[in-house]
Amino acid sequence: MIPSVLPTYNRAPLEFVKGEGAWLTEADGRRFLDLGAGIAVNALGHAHPALVQALTDQAKNLWHVSNLYQIPQQQALADKLVEHTFADTVFFTNSGTEACELAVKMARKHFHDKGQPEKVEIITFDGSFHGRSSAGIAAAGSEKMTKGFGPLLPGFVHLTFGDLDGVTNAISDATAAILIEPVQGEGGIRPVPDAELKALRRICDENDLLLILDEVQCGVGRTGKLFAHEWAGITPDIMMVAKGIGGGFPLGAVLATEEAASGMTAGTHGSTYGGNPLGCAVGCTVIDHVADPNFLAEVNRKAGLLRQKLEGLVADHPEIFEEVRGAGLMLGIKCKATNIDVVNAGYDNQVITVPAADNVIRLLPPLTLTEDDIAEALTRLDKAASQVETSLATA
Numbered sequence: 001m002i003p004s005v006l007p008t009y010n011r012a013p014l015e016f017v018k019g020e021g022a023w024l025t026e027a028d029g030r031r032f033l034d035l036g037a038g039i040a041v042n043a044l045g046h047a048h049p050a051l052v053q054a055l056t057d058q059a060k061n062l063w064h065v066s067n068l069y070q071i072p073q074q075q076a077l078a079d080k081l082v083e084h085t086f087a088d089t090v091f092f093t094n095s096g097t098e099a100c101e102l103a104v105k106m107a108r109k110h111f112h113d114k115g116q117p118e119k120v121e122i123i124t125f126d127g128s129f130h131g132r133s134s135a136g137i138a139a140a141g142s143e144k145m146t147k148g149f150g151p152l153l154p155g156f157v158h159l160t161f162g163d164l165d166g167v168t169n170a171i172s173d174a175t176a177a178i179l180i181e182p183v184q185g186e187g188g189i190r191p192v193p194d195a196e197l198k199a200l201r202r203i204c205d206e207n208d209l210l211l212i213l214d215e216v217q218c219g220v221g222r223t224g225k226l227f228a229h230e231w232a233g234i235t236p237d238i239m240m241v242a243k244g245i246g247g248g249f250p251l252g253a254v255l256a257t258e259e260a261a262s263g264m265t266a267g268t269h270g271s272t273y274g275g276n277p278l279g280c281a282v283g284c285t286v287i288d289h290v291a292d293p294n295f296l297a298e299v300n301r302k303a304g305l306l307r308q309k310l311e312g313l314v315a316d317h318p319e320i321f322e323e324v325r326g327a328g329l330m331l332g333i334k335c336k337a338t339n340i341d342v343v344n345a346g347y348d349n350q351v352i353t354v355p356a357a358d359n360v361i362r363l364l365p366p367l368t369l370t371e372d373d374i375a376e377a378l379t380r381l382d383k384a385a386s387q388v389e390t391s392l393a394t395a
């Protein structure tokens with residue numbers, strides 16, 4: 001009999017009832033160090049007092065009004081994002097994949113309204129992940145995500161990750177945009193080198209294409225800048241954001257330049273919940289914290305510390321681990337042992353990591369992780385690695 005919850009997830013037998021900072025607690029009191037943060041969602045950790053305050057204050061006043069009316073919290077968050085980024089304008093969604101839907105629509109409409117309706121194709125890369133909506137799976141294109149789901153949304157050209165020559169060769173009169181994650185998340189924490197992002201920006205400029213960045217996972221302070229592309233000194237035309245911006249409340253956004261967004265006039269797009277008062281009240285508080293240069297400096301300091309210790313962990317367990325990679329607090333450890341075995345051994349030792357493609361375990365802790373948490377993380381990951389070593393030796 002089918003379970004009452006559609007069985008699309010492989011869930012671990014863990015059931016958390018409370019969260020605080022970087023810690024999750026089960027009903028029996030067992031505490032787990034959360035290095036996954038809901039897959040890069042709980043940017044300020046669990047139950048951050050400022051977020052609890054923002055949400056409850058808003059909840060006491062007004063939960064929801066339609067986008068038929070003015071929403072001051074939405075205006076405030078849009079203004080903050082415009083102030084802190086390349087963007088001139090913002091549309092709010094509830095998730096990353098909805099942001100992908102709009103990014104695709106916006107790019108196509110831009111060229112349509114400029115009298116170039118043939119420009120509809122979007123270049124994407126293998127290993128990418130843009131969500132589970134029809135545009136999201138078509139954009140990523142992998143068989144795992146698309147098989148069995150019937151005719152895919154057309155207009156995506158899939159290239160090998162890192163293949164710049166391939167990009168140049170793939171551009172035609174039909175090309176509208178290049179869509180890329182500055183750091184691939186699901187694909188196994190694969191950062192795009194700064195030089196490559198710069199080259200993609202140049203290619204877009206030279207060929208009248210829009211550069212769309214998917215910062216759903218790598219954005220909102222995760223890499224130590226407010227947005228990951230800032231490290232490369234470039235700006236996109238369109239950017240998808242979600243996850244961390246809501247700190248745990250479902251919230252996403254598409255940020256764009258005025259020029260890229262020029263086709264999106266009244267009536268061309270909408271969302272019932274996108275940008276609602278609750279989400280935006282929380283989002284404002286997240287951005288107020290994360291955009292603070294002192295906060296980002298701390299992210300970078302702690303990221304350096306964690307990475308240095310993880311390099312030591314990898315050196316101590318050469319049979320289990322291969323290398324550390326990533327940026328800021330978006331780190332991946334490529335495993336020699338099976339990554340799922342390492343994640344499961346982590347559960348046994350009450351530390352949470354997240355598997356990714358390419359046999360990687362991901363560490364995406366709350367950006368508010370403390371030095372004590374880092375020390376604890378290393379103790380627990382070390383035990384987990386030793387456990388996998390023992391089981392390999394006795395297998």
Ligand SMILES: Cc1ncc(COP(=O)(O)O)c(C=O)c1O
Pocket residue numbers: 039094095096097098100129130131132181185186214215216217218242243
């Ligand atoms: C880079 C990237 N884009 C898009 C998405 C989709 O976001 P959501 O699950 O909120 O729809 C994700 C989710 O993991 C992601 O990592």
